[in-house]
Amino acid sequence: MTQDDVKVFVDTDLRGARFDRATLAGAVMRGVDVSGLDIDAPWLAETALLVNGVDVVPLVEAELNRRFPGRELRQATDPADLRAAWAAVERAWAAAVDRVLAMPEGTVDVSIDGEWTFAQTLRHLVFAADAWLGKAVLRLPQPFHPLGQSHVEYETDGFDMSVFTTERPTFETVLRVRAERQAMVRDFLATVTPELLAGSRPSAWWPEYIVSVLHCLHVIIGEEWQHLRFALRDLDAQG
Numbered sequence: 001m002t003q004d005d006v007k008v009f010v011d012t013d014l015r016g017a018r019f020d021r022a023t024l025a026g027a028v029m030r031g032v033d034v035s036g037l038d039i040d041a042p043w044l045a046e047t048a049l050l051v052n053g054v055d056v057v058p059l060v061e062a063e064l065n066r067r068f069p070g071r072e073l074r075q076a077t078d079p080a081d082l083r084a085a086w087a088a089v090e091r092a093w094a095a096a097v098d099r100v101l102a103m104p105e106g107t108v109d110v111s112i113d114g115e116w117t118f119a120q121t122l123r124h125l126v127f128a129a130d131a132w133l134g135k136a137v138l139r140l141p142q143p144f145h146p147l148g149q150s151h152v153e154y155e156t157d158g159f160d161m162s163v164f165t166t167e168r169p170t171f172e173t174v175l176r177v178r179a180e181r182q183a184m185v186r187d188f189l190a191t192v193t194p195e196l197l198a199g200s201r202p203s204a205w206w207p208e209y210i211v212s213v214l215h216c217l218h219v220i221i222g223e224e225w226q227h228l229r230f231a232l233r234d235l236d237a238q239g
Contacts, residue, residue, distance in 0.1 A: 042226050068092060068228070074221045079197070082217060083189045089224045090182055096231060097175070103238070108171050112234040116149065119171055121231050122178045123149035128223040129181040132216040133188060136204040147177050185220060 025047075041049075048055045065072040070088020073081055100107055100118050108118040116124060127148030134143030144150075146165040169177075197214040204216070 064229070068225060071225050074225055075218060077197070077214060078194065079189065079192050082192065082197075082221075085221055086185060086189055089221060089228075090186070092228055093182075093224070096228060096235075100235060103235070107235070107238060109168075110234075110238060112237045115230065115234060118231055118235070119168075119174050120149050121227050122174050123147055123169075125224060125227060126177055126181045128220055129185055131204040132219045133185060136201050136211075136216045137188070137213050139201075145177055145181070147174065185217075189217075 044057055045061055047057065049057050049060075070085060070092065073085035073088060076082045076085045111117050111120075126145055127150050130143045130145060130148055134140045142163070144163050146163055147169055148164055150164055192213075197212065197217075199213045200210050201213060201216060203209040203211050204219075
């Protein structure tokens with residue numbers, strides 16, 4: 001992008017505007033009213049965000065770690081810490097499931113602002129475990145459970161979307177399959193070694209990119225924490 005391509009907004013009223021899957025990377029705001037501004041940037045930890053000259057990313061990360069005990073271990077590198085990281089994820093999700101089960105019937109199927117429902121979120125985490133552990137690490141011939149909730153952009157050459165069901169399963173079924181995938185990750189971590197963590201694998205979606213087994217586990221754990229935050233945010237919106 002050249003300087004001539006830069007969009008400049010002067011004395012522009014953007015109150016109530018919504019940006020979904022948009023990029024504001026490198027955007028500069030001066031003399032702006034940001035009261036009530038709500039930003040959700042899942043990859044914030046990988047960059048910087050300056051507010052009045054202060055990088056607020058470390059502050060945000062520290063607060064998220066305070067709210068979600070164990071989240072600080074999501075980039076753990078040794079087997080013992082990875083097991084602790086996964087145990088923390090499981091505890092946090094167990095509390096979230098208990099919360100949603102105590103809410104009015106149908107809560108698990110409510111979508112807020114077009115986002116995935118609670119049930120769909122759990123189905124996506126089944127998919128994430130299948131992709132990054134079952135496919136990438138374990139190299140299973142058919143790693144995907146039909147109940148998994150995939151991203152449509154993953155429909156690429158060599159990826160058969162027909163393996164996924166078009167039916168909406170009961171929440172009891174979702175919980176059962178989710179528990180199976182949680183156990184799959186737990187069992188893998190129970191015996192993983194530093195040598196295996198350092199092993200190389202083709203990326204789950206871009207086989208031309210070679211990543212470590214540890215990277216694959218970091219993706220799974222990262223997905224767990226991000227989607228837990230999304231799920232709790234949307235449960236809060238339901239009251």
